[in-house]
Amino acid sequence: MxxxxxxxxxxxxxxxxxxxxxxxxxxxxxxxxxxxxxxxxxxxxxxxxxxxxxxIDAFVLATAVGGVPHTAPVELTSIDPETILLLDEGHCLRDQAIAACNLDDIAGGRTFAATSLSTIVEFVAHGQGVTLLPQIALRKETAGARIQTQTLAAPGAxxxxxxxxxxxxxxxxxxxxxxxxxxxxxxxxxxxxxx
Known part of the structure; x- marks a missing residue:
C-alpha cells in the first residue's frame, strides 16, 4: 500500500x-x-x-505443508484450540484470533506467544501448531511455500x-x-x- x-x-x-x-x-x-x-x-x-x-481483511488457516489436513473450507470449531499459536498479549490480532476460535478459557494459560507474525509462521512451518493469518500478510508470510493456507467456512473470521x-x-x-x-x-x- x-x-x-x-x-x-x-x-x-x-x-x-x-x-x-x-x-x-x-x-x-x-x-x-x-x-x-x-x-x-x-x-x-x-x-x-x-x-x-x-x-475487510479475512483470516485464513495456516498449517505446515503436509500437516494435519483439514476439510476445506475449515470450520473454526474443527481446529484443536491447543494447537493455535498466538501473538503476545496486547496485539489486536491475538484478541481477534481468541474471539474467532472461542479461546477465552485457555488463552491465559498458554506457554507460547510470539511478538511477530513471522515468528509464528516459522513455528507453523516446522509443525509446531497452526495459526490464523490475515490475508494482507499472505504474500510475505507464504513466500517460499513454507506453509499452506486454507479458507475458513462461513461466516469465517x-x-x-x-x-x-x-x-x-x-x-x-x-x-x-x-x-x-x-x-x-x-x-x-x-x-x-x-x-
Missing part, C-alpha cells in the same frame, strides 16, 4: 511507525500521531476522532481495517484521499491473494 501512496501523493512526506493499536490511539490523543491505520473498531470514547473504513485521525485536523481532505488509495490498493491485494 505504501508504494501506491508514494506514487499517488508524491508531495506528501510519510513518516511510518508500526505499533500496537493502543499506542497509536494514545498518539492520536496526545498529538504525536496524525493518522493511524488500525485493525479494530475505532474507539467511541475519548477525544473526538474521525475514521474511514477501508476493507477477519477484521475491519480503518484509518483514524483527530476530527479537528485541518488535513481531513488529504486523509480521506489516503483512505481512498489504501481502500483501493488493499481491496485489490486481498482479492488477488491466493488462499
Amino acid at each position: 505504501f508504494p501506491a501512496l508514494a506514487t499517488e501523493l508524491p508531495e506528501v512526506k510519510f513518516m511510518v511507525s508500526e505499533s500496537r493499536t493502543d499506542t497509536l490511539l494514545a498518539g492520536l490523543y496526545d498529538g504525536s500521531v496524525d493518522l493511524a491505520l488500525i485493525a479494530t473498531e475505532p474507539p467511541s470514547t475519548g477525544p473526538t476522532l474521525a475514521s474511514a473504513s477501508l476493507f 477477519g477484521r475491519q481495517l480503518s484509518l483514524v485521525w483527530r476530527q479537528a485536523t485541518p488535513f481531513a481532505e488529504i486523509y480521506q484521499c489516503i483512505a481512498r488509495i489504501i481502500r483501493l490498493t488493499g481491496s485489490q491485494l486481498v482479492s488477488s491473494t491466493p488462499d
